Amino acid sequence: MSEPKPTVGFTENELRHREELLDEMERTRWHRYFRQIKKDWPIYAMLVPVIVFFFLFRYRPIGGILVAFKNYDNYAITIGESDFYGLYAFRYIMFGPQADRFWQAFRNTFTLSTYGLFFGFPVPIVLALMFSEIKNEAYRSVTQILSYLPKFISSVVITSIIALMLSGGNITQAPGLLNALFTKFGWIEAGTPMLSEPEYFRSIYIISGIWEGAGYGSIVYFAAIMAISPTNYEAARIDGASKLAQIRYITLPGMAPTLTIMLILRIGEILNVGYEKVILLTMNRGANVLSTAEVISTYVLSLGGLTQGASQLNFAAAADLFNSLIAMFLVLGANFISRRVSETSLF
Amino acid sequence: MKRLDRTELLFTILSYVLVTLFVLSTLYPFIYAISMAISGEDAITMGRVVLWPVDVQFDAVAALIIGDRAKSFWISYTNTLFYTFYGTIFSMVLSVFAAYALSRTKLVFKRQIGFLIVFTMWFSAGLIPTYLNYQDLFVNNRWGIIYGFGVQAFNILLLRNYFNGISKEIEEAAVIDGANHFQILTKVFLPMSKSAIATVTLFYALNRWNGYFWNRMLVQGTEHPLQVVLQGIAEGAQNTDVVTNYPYSEYSLAYAAIIMSIIPIVVVYPYLQKYFARGVNVGGVKE
Numbered sequence: 083m084s085e086p087k088p089t090v091g092f093t094e095n096e097l098r099h100r101e102e103l104l105d106e107m108e109r110t111r112w113h114r115y116f117r118q119i120k121k122d123w124p125i126y127a128m129l130v131p132v133i134v135f136f137f138l139f140r141y142r143p144i145g146g147i148l149v150a151f152k153n154y155d156n157y158a159i160t161i162g163e164s165d166f167y168g169l170y171a172f173r174y175i176m177f178g179p180q181a182d183r184f185w186q187a188f189r190n191t192f193t194l195s196t197y198g199l200f201f202g203f204p205v206p207i208v209l210a211l212m213f214s215e216i217k218n219e220a221y222r223s224v225t226q227i228l229s230y231l232p233k234f235i236s237s238v239v240i241t242s243i244i245a246l247m248l249s250g251g252n253i254t255q256a257p258g259l260l261n262a263l264f265t266k267f268g269w270i271e272a273g274t275p276m277l278s279e280p281e282y283f284r285s286i287y288i289i290s291g292i293w294e295g296a297g298y299g300s301i302v303y304f305a306a307i308m309a310i311s312p313t314n315y316e317a318a319r320i321d322g323a324s325k326l327a328q329i330r331y332i333t334l335p336g337m338a339p340t341l342t343i344m345l346i347l348r349i350g351e352i353l354n355v356g357y358e359k360v361i362l363l364t365m366n367r368g369a370n371v372l373s374t375a376e377v378i379s380t381y382v383l384s385l386g387g388l389t390q391g392a393s394q395l396n397f398a399a400a401a402d403l404f405n406s407l408i409a410m411f412l413v414l415g416a417n418f419i420s421r422r423v424s425e426t427s428l429f
Numbered sequence: 430m431k432r433l434d435r436t437e438l439l440f441t442i443l444s445y446v447l448v449t450l451f452v453l454s455t456l457y458p459f460i461y462a463i464s465m466a467i468s469g470e471d472a473i474t475m476g477r478v479v480l481w482p483v484d485v486q487f488d489a490v491a492a493l494i495i496g497d498r499a500k501s502f503w504i505s506y507t508n509t510l511f512y513t514f515y516g517t518i519f520s521m522v523l524s525v526f527a528a529y530a531l532s533r534t535k536l537v538f539k540r541q542i543g544f545l546i547v548f549t550m551w552f553s554a555g556l557i558p559t560y561l562n563y564q565d566l567f568v569n570n571r572w573g574i575i576y577g578f579g580v581q582a583f584n585i586l587l588l589r590n591y592f593n594g595i596s597k598e599i600e601e602a603a604v605i606d607g608a609n610h611f612q613i614l615t616k617v618f619l620p621m622s623k624s625a626i627a628t629v630t631l632f633y634a635l636n637r638w639n640g641y642f643w644n645r646m647l648v649q650g651t652e653h654p655l656q657v658v659l660q661g662i663a664e665g666a667q668n669t670d671v672v673t674n675y676p677y678s679e680y681s682l683a684y685a686a687i688i689m690s691i692i693p694i695v696v697v698y699p700y701l702q703k704y705f706a707r708g709v710n711v712g713g714v715k716e
Contacts, residue, residue: 084712107695111465115537117540118535119537122533122535122536122610124609124610124611125529125530125533125536125610126530127678128526128527128529128530128610129526129527129530129531129542131522131523131526131527132523132524132526132527132546132580132585133545135523135580136545136546136549138566139559139562139563139566139577139578140549140553140554142562142566143553143554143555143558143559143561143562144554144558145553145558146554146557146558146559146561146562147555147558149557149558149561182627209448209451211444211495212443212444212447212448213444213448215440215441215444216441216444216445216448217441225448225449225451225452227699227702228452228455228456229448229451229452229455230702231455231695231698232455234635234639234694234698235639235691235694236638236639236641236656236690236691237639237641238639238641238656238657238660238690239659239687239691242460242659242660242663242683242687243458243462245663245667246465246663246666246667246680246683246684247458247461249667251476254474255474255678255680256473256474256476257474257476259461259476259478259479259636260606262476267709293454296451297451297455312662323438324436325437325439325440326436327601333475357556357642360644362660364665365660365664366668379556382555382556382557383556386557388558391569395557395561398556398557398603399555399557399558402555402556402557402558403555405555406553406554406555407530410551410552413550413551414551422447423630
């Protein structure tokens with residue numbers, strides 16, 4: 083601080099007072115922040131676009147949640163103009179005349195996730211174990227790379243292939259390949275439109291989900307297995323441990339932290355069933371299949387009139403908020419537990 | 430010792446067999462799709478195509494690429510190229526800047542800004558408010574699709590974790606040489622985190638390329654990307670129950686469109702896969 087001191091017209095006392103005031107300002111936090119921001123302004127300039135983005139597209143919509151508490155059911159008026167209805171929309175969807183549909187969607191979401199977790203969680207682990215057994219490096223990396231591939235294909239392509247392969251056929255067209263195969267096995271009646279039948283939806287959704295995600299999901303477990311020191315296995319072999327014993331006492335304990343975190347995170351996401359794949363699988367398949375296929379997010383979209391029919395935006399937003407809140411607590415809870423269990427967390 | 434070798438051998442053989450089967454199951458649909466795209470109409474109608482093409486024809490592919498079905502297909506294809514190219518650049522610039530800033534130790538309000546970003550991973554306003562917000566802000570044209578989407582908190586954190594791992598000495602050396610923040614980022618950080626950058630770029634580009642739902646909701650007809658048009662073609666193929674005038678099955682057309690939509694992914698995939706397996710592991714979990 084070497085400013086030229088204005089000496090003319092000031093007494094020495096006044097000058098000392100001025101210096102003291104300046105010092106005090108320096109010490110205040112805001113002044114310090116300001117100086118730091120000014121010094122490193124490019125860093126803060128870099129943050130501006132992202133903050134604007136998050137504000138406009140992630141935080142601004144939160145205000146729209148008000149819709150759930152209002153009598154707002156069309157796009158003609160603004161949210162501000164509509165009357166407050168309190169918790170009416172929540173009461174209506176949960177206990178009103180059509181409450182069954184909401185609870186059905188809630189149950190379906192939960193069922194799809196739990197089944198998906200129960201059958202889907204072990205598959206990438208087993209796959210990673212098997213990859214680690216393949217000692218021919220070239221073959222292993224080729225198979226690994228190919229196994230990730232479905233994860234990168236769009237849900238439109240995946241669901242289109244599923245639909246074409248499962249189609250029951252019609253007057254001009256033979257049934258899809260898988261449909262014909264299942265008919266041959268006697269699992270279904272000839273020409274069954276499998277995607278329109280509620281009883282097949284869960285299996286189709288879950289099995290295709292496992293097929294899509296298993297290879298990619300194995301990456302994390304494979305890395306965990308590779309991190310285990312080979313000397314452990316050598317020692318076990320000398321002690322006469324069988325392969326299964328080695329997996330049981332070396333591999334699985336070595337993967338334990340990864341396993342725990344992945345399991346906890348999956349449980350935290352149990353209410354987040356993606357809407358895109360469900361919409362694509364059930365589009366134009368009739369109302370029947372919805373008894374097992376409708377999940378909260380697709381229920382919200384259809385109530386909101388986004389995918390079909392008239393809009394009941396307040397009801398849709400209420401169901402949406404209910405789901406978001408539960409989902410948030412699940413994710414936070416999962417993360418909290420994961421931090422406690424393993425001192426590792428995603429956030 | 431003898432018995433022991435046998436269980437190990439058995440396990441190894443089992444692994445080879447099951448891995449091979451799994452990989453065949455991931456490859457099969459794509460081979461089948463190619464075969465269906467170039468098989469004759471009768472063979473498809475009678476359900477005779479199982480693995481390899483039967484009565485090879487290229488009429489469906491030709492119709493899609495240069496023939497009378499090509500126009501809307503190529504419009505949507507160029508739309509998708511546009512969305513993917515500019516969208517990925519947009520998402521990457523914002524994410525890399527944010528990750529760099531958040532990796533600075535001296536950043537004022539670092540915790541608060543970090544929380545602002547992380548909070549979006551825990552809670553989202555929901556589909557309806559999000560949709561209303563997009564309507565409000567006129568995100569209903571091609572540029573809206575670019576700037577209204579694509580920055581994900583998770584990817585920012587992934588990059589930030591990677592940047593945090595870069596040694597402070599190298600950075601200090603650059604500072605002594607008189608580098609400013611922008612130069613440190615582009616000359617030191619970016620070259621040193623290739624795998625993280627490649628991974629996040631791949632995630633963003635795939636999201637754009639594969640995006641369906643919001644594109645369908647927000648933009649109209651000629652601005653629709655490939656996935657929306659593709660869905661229409663596949664849907665149409667299943668619902669055709671009259672004999673068409675075309676010299677190919679509608680199924681062939683649908684499968685040809687499917688193949689065309691995944692060609693770019695299959696082309697860039699071998700170059701990027703070596704990065705993302707590493708990038709996912711390094712950035713995914715924070716210690």
